[in-house]
């Protein structure tokens with residue numbers, strides 16, 4: 001797909017709903033380790049990766065994102081599996097491509113922050129470029145519709161990712177998203193909205209923010225990005241209760257212990273479904289064209305986003321309907337056996 005066709009997708013108020021969050025979900029299920037966070041599940045249990053792609057599409061994702069996040073050379077070196085770099089990447093791309101074709105969704109490749117970029121050390125720039133290049137070439141060979149470059153804290157690294165996609169992506173559009181740290185600007189000091197504008201002007205088809213921040217703390221930045229950028233913008237927060245005081249998931253504390261919650265005790269700060277609903281409405285009203293969820297995403301959250309964006313994915317067949325609940329439902333459906341007393345007892349009323 002070339003950039004023009006991709007841009008046309010967003011005309012007339014159309015949007016893409018995009019499921020991310022594969023690393024956290026597979027860590028939670030016991031198929032990769034928190035810490036290094038490498039997608040080893042791709043080769044160890046490809047059937048589960050396929051299933052999660054299918055589940056996210058079922059819940060409303062318009063895009064199947066190949067699970068190559070942190071499947072790059074540096075992360076694989078860290079766990080002593082650099083020799084599996086190409087195998088993991090090609091396998092992840094094959095699985096995602098297969099699901100995308102079978103479900104009529106878009107197929108996306110994925111590169112991300114390398115963890116070795118150092119803005120004051122130009123020697124790292126070429127290493128980073130080479131790491132992106134090998135992954136972009138594999139994605140193109142797998143036939144991706146577009147390529148996502150994500151979670152860049154450094155604008156300089158995001159720009160290298162964009163340049164590599166433009167140079168080696170054979171016309172595949174680039175979606176570039178920054179991970180917004182606790183400040184108003186990238187690690188290299190560029191206000192997020194200006195960084196997004198520069199990426200847009202340099203040829204990114206979609207720009208915006210993903211990861212790091214939850215719904216409440218990502219939206220003030222998105223409002224500035226909306227005002228500054230002319231093209232489609234992306235917003236994919238984590239699903240945790242960040243706020244002004246604790247703007248990133250890395251800064252959150254467990255309210256019980258007052259200790260850092262990331263990553264082990266982040267479940268103590270999970271967003272509610274109502275908060276995700278509110279977030280999706282804000283994105284819709286702001287005109288966010290590429291909306292989704294990152295770390296912490298689960299199908300029950302993504303379905304809410306899809307429904308707020310006017311979709312009715314297969315999973316909507318089972319969206320909550322409490323009228324049939326024996327304690328809280330419609331009394332007329334239960335005749336004489338409605339459990340008002342039980343409801344009061346459980347509510348401690």
Ligand SMILES: [Zn+2]
Pocket residue numbers: 021210211212238294295
């Ligand atoms: Zn994330």
